[in-house]
Amino acid sequence: MLALIAGRGELPRAVAMAQDTAPLICALEGSMPETVTASHVFRLERLGGFLKWLRRQGVTHVCLCGAVDRPRFDLLKLDLATLALLPRIRRALRRGDDGALRIAISILEQAGFKVIAAHEAAPDLLPKPGTLTTAQPDHSAQQAAETGDRVSEEQASKDLGQACVVTEVDVLARESEAGTDAMLAGTVSAPGAVFYKAPKPGQDRRADLPVIGPETAMRAVQLGLAGLVIEAGGVMVLDQRKVIDILDKAGLFLWVRERPH
Structure with a gap:
C-alpha cells in the first residue's frame, strides 16, 4: 500500500x-x-x-x-x-x-x-527529451542554458533553489527558499531571456524533484521570455498539454534538455 x-x-x-x-x-x-x-x-x-x-x-x-x-x-x-x-x-x-x-x-x-x-x-509527469513546442531554441537559448548549468552548480553548493532566469551572459533572477513562483513574481520584464530549472547536482531524486506547470508557463509569457529549459529526467511537468498550449500560443519554446556531463 x-x-x-x-x-x-x-x-x-x-x-x-x-x-x-x-x-x-x-x-x-x-x-x-x-x-x-x-x-x-x-x-x-x-x-x-x-x-x-x-x-x-x-x-x-x-x-x-x-x-x-x-x-x-x-x-x-x-x-x-x-x-x-x-x-x-x-x-x-x-x-x-x-x-x-x-x-x-x-x-x-x-x-x-x-x-x-x-x-x-506517476511516470507520465516526466516528459521525454526534446523540444515539445512548435518554437525551437536558437543559439542564444543554447548559450543561456549553459549559463543556467553554471548557476545550478553554484546554487547546489549553497543548497539554494533549482531555478533561475538567464541570458547568454547574465543571471536576471535566482530561486531562493521562497520558491520558483516567488522568483518569477519578483522578476521584471525580461524579453528574450530563458527560464531554466534543473535538480541540484547530486541531490537525492526521491524527494524535491523540480516541477513546472501552467502557472510557470503563463508567467514566462507575461515576462516576455523566449522559452523554458528544463533538465530531461529531472523536472516534472504538471498538465503537460496545457503547458504546451500556453507556450505555443505565445510562441515560446519548451526544451527538455539532456544536461551535458
Whole structure:
C-alpha cells in the first residue's frame, strides 16, 4: 500500500490520480495540502508513533510530494516512540533542504518503508527529451542554458533553489527558499531571456524533484521570455498539454534538455 506525505501545490493531486488504488494521504501539521484531503495529520514530535501507525495500516511504500515548510519542534510534545529519533530530527532541522530530506528518507527506510519518488509513482509527469513546442531554441537559448548549468552548480553548493532566469551572459533572477513562483513574481520584464530549472547536482531524486506547470508557463509569457529549459529526467511537468498550449500560443519554446556531463 502506498502512502503520500503530501504538501502544498498540485503535485500531490497529480500523483494520487495516477494510482490504480487510492493511496493513503497524510500531511505534516503546518503544511497542509490544498489539492488533496489528508486522512491523517501528524506532528514531527510524534513521528515515531506515526511510522508505527503507517505499518498498522499496511503501508509498504511512501512518497514525499509537495512543498513542506520546516516545522517548529516542541520537546514538550515528544512521544516515546520518537525519542530515539530525536538526534536525527534535530540534525535534519539544522541542515539545508537537501540534507534534511536525506535524513527524512533514511528514517523512513530504516522504519521498513520503501521510499519512491513522485515521478516513479506517476511516470507520465516526466516528459521525454526534446523540444515539445512548435518554437525551437536558437543559439542564444543554447548559450543561456549553459549559463543556467553554471548557476545550478553554484546554487547546489549553497543548497539554494533549482531555478533561475538567464541570458547568454547574465543571471536576471535566482530561486531562493521562497520558491520558483516567488522568483518569477519578483522578476521584471525580461524579453528574450530563458527560464531554466534543473535538480541540484547530486541531490537525492526521491524527494524535491523540480516541477513546472501552467502557472510557470503563463508567467514566462507575461515576462516576455523566449522559452523554458528544463533538465530531461529531472523536472516534472504538471498538465503537460496545457503547458504546451500556453507556450505555443505565445510562441515560446519548451526544451527538455539532456544536461551535458
